[in-house]
Amino acid sequence: xxxxxxxxxxxxxxxxxxxxxxxxxxxxxxxxxxxxxxxxxxxxxxxxxxxxxxxxxxxxxxxxxxxxxxxxxxxxxxxxxxxxxxxxxxxxxxxxxxxxxxxxxxxxxxxxxxxxxxxxxxxxxxxxxxxxxxxxxxxxxxxxxxxxxxxxxxxxxxxxxxxxxxxxxxxxxxxxxxxxxxxxxxxxxxxxxxxxxxxxxxxxxxxxxxxxxxxxxxxxxxxxxxxxxxxxxxxxxxxxxxxxxxxxxxxxxxxxxxxxxxxxxxxxxxxxxxxxxxxxxxxxxxxxxxxxxxxxxxxxxxxxxxxxxxxxxxxxxxxxxxxxxxxxxxxxxxxxxxxxxxxxxxxxxxxxxxxxxxxxxxxxxxxxxxxxxxxxxxxxxxxxxxxxxx
Ligand SMILES: *Cc1c(COP(=O)(O)O)cnc(C)c1O
Numbered sequence: 001x002x003x004x005x006x007x008x009x010x011x012x013x014x015x016x017x018x019x020x021x022x023x024x025x026x027x028x029x030x031x032x033x034x035x036x037x038x039x040x041x042x043x044x045x046x047x048x049x050x051x052x053x054x055x056x057x058x059x060x061x062x063x064x065x066x067x068x069x070x071x072x073x074x075x076x077x078x079x080x081x082x083x084x085x086x087x088x089x090x091x092x093x094x095x096x097x098x099x100x101x102x103x104x105x106x107x108x109x110x111x112x113x114x115x116x117x118x119x120x121x122x123x124x125x126x127x128x129x130x131x132x133x134x135x136x137x138x139x140x141x142x143x144x145x146x147x148x149x150x151x152x153x154x155x156x157x158x159x160x161x162x163x164x165x166x167x168x169x170x171x172x173x174x175x176x177x178x179x180x181x182x183x184x185x186x187x188x189x190x191x192x193x194x195x196x197x198x199x200x201x202x203x204x205x206x207x208x209x210x211x212x213x214x215x216x217x218x219x220x221x222x223x224x225x226x227x228x229x230x231x232x233x234x235x236x237x238x239x240x241x242x243x244x245x246x247x248x249x250x251x252x253x254x255x256x257x258x259x260x261x262x263x264x265x266x267x268x269x270x271x272x273x274x275x276x277x278x279x280x281x282x283x284x285x286x287x288x289x290x291x292x293x294x295x296x297x298x299x300x301x302x303x304x305x306x307x308x309x310x311x312x313x314x315x316x317x318x319x320x321x322x323x324x325x326x327x328x329x330x331x332x333x334x335x336x337x338x339x340x341x342x343x344x345x346x347x348x349x350x351x352x353x354x355x356x357x358x359x360x361x362x363x364x365x366x367x368x369x370x371x372x373x374x375x376x377x378x379x380x381x382x383x384x385x386x387x388x389x390x
Contacts (some may be wrong), residue, residue, distance in 0.1 A: 008190065011073040012254045025113050029248045030062045043088050056218045058237045060289035063247040067206075070254050072222050074189035075202050080222030082247055083230050086185065086205025086280045087113050087218030088240035094150070094202060096234035097179065097227065100126040101390040103147040105140060107164060108133050109157040109362045111183065111205075112350055132163040134363070135293070140169075144176050151176075154183040155301075159346050159370040160363035161186070161285050161310045166301050170198020179227065185209075191303045199222045208337030209307065211259050215251070216246040246377065260375065264307035264337075268373040270311045280389045282312040282367065307337065307373045313389070317366040324369070326388035329380060336372035340382050344370045 017027055037043035054060050070081040083089040094104075094117070098148045106118060107217045108131040118129040130143040133156060151173045152333045154358035155164040162296055166182065173180035182194035188209045194202050204210060219242070221277060235241065242250075265288075272286035284291070287298035288305030298305065313319045323345070330341040334350075344350065347366045351359050356366065373381060 005165050006307045009258045013071045017062050030244050033057050058241045063244040064242050067247040067251040069222050075222050076195045077222035078225040079228035082242035084217035084239045085217045086219035089221045092235050092240050093221045094263050096231040098127050102127050102149045103151045104129040105143045105150040126379045151178045151180045158185045161308050163298045164325040166197035211253050218242050218250050220247050265304035267378040268307045271373050271376045280314050286312040309371045310358045312365050312367040317347050320367045321348050321350045323388050328382040339375045341371040341374035
């Protein structure tokens with residue numbers, strides 16, 4: 001090839017394993033738990049890592065390696081490792097990098113299971129976390145102690161789609177010598193590349209927009225090679241690896257990520273504009289609506305606004321429940337980023353165990369509804385929401 005291929009869409013399609021002797025066009029699936037050695041010397045050299053090659057699919061497999069390589073190119077990362085789920089990626093990343101006594105500074109608005117990891121499990125190993133609110137980023141530096149090792153955030157956040165300034169986090173991490181980790185699940189590498197703002201590691205739940213069709217679970221962490229080496233060694237010994245089949249599905253999905261996400265975003269902003277004009281809606285939050293409190297930051301760091309729209313129905317928790325029951329086409333489901341639009345009401349479901357006060361701490365009003373806008377015709381999505389609101 002005369003010139004290096006650089007564009008995102010091209011990398012997503014043309015980053016591919018070498019062909020086998022059959023010269024297949026589509027990438028084959030390598031359903032094998034282990035790989036052969038030529039002889040004792042080959043086996044010794046492979047285990048001592050003098051040779052870079054596949055040994056056992058808990059370590060590496062051609063399909064998982066292809067998936068990881070694509071994500072690395074899309075995120076501008078040096079190295080990566082693929083996990084069975086997004087939470088396996090989150091847990092393994094923290095477990096590999098932290099020691100007893102270490103401290104994390106994190107945004108308070110993080111994915112529910114990540115919050116449980118911080119509050120219930122990491123303290124078992126004497127690892128503690130301090131939180132900043134998304135609208136109080138000026139307090140971050142006051143939370144940093146000599147024990148702080150990691151600065152952690154998601155942007156946009158789940159479910160309230162708040163935006164955190166990634167450049168600001170990058171600058172703080174650099175100044176205080178912290179490892180900045182960003183969960184980039186809601187944006188995907190197509191809309192936002194945290195490494196360009198100073199992130200050291202980027203985590204994805206591939207289950208969401210990366211698969212995009214609600215079929216398989218998966219996760220991935222990519223970033224600095226020295227940190228990924230620790231994460232790889234931890235994972236190869238503890239076993240959270242992605243299956244080759246799921247890696248094959250996810251790698252295929254990446255080929256259409258840009259066109260799918262473009263369409264998701266085109267539909268989502270129309271849904272957000274419709275809701276903003278509706279009298280039974282208190283407020284709407286979507287990163288690319290001018291009314292979003294962090295609109296300018298969103299415009300600076302994201303290519304488009306994503307596919308999640310948050311809004312509050314008039315009338316609190318009961319109105320939220322009623323609205324959900326009146327929905328006809330959209331799915332009531334726990335996933336997001338699917339081709340099918342999905343509607344959830346966090347206050348009566350995922351966050352029902354929290355007190356109202358605690359819910360407000362993470363920006364979950366009682367009437368808050370979250371829509372993961374899908375790829376159905378936008379007129380049909382709006383029609384469904386309209387009849388349910390009326
Ligand atoms: C879903 C999700 C996760 C967890 O991913 P799983 O694949 O469900 O384990 C982590 N972070 C965010 C932001 C998510 O939306």
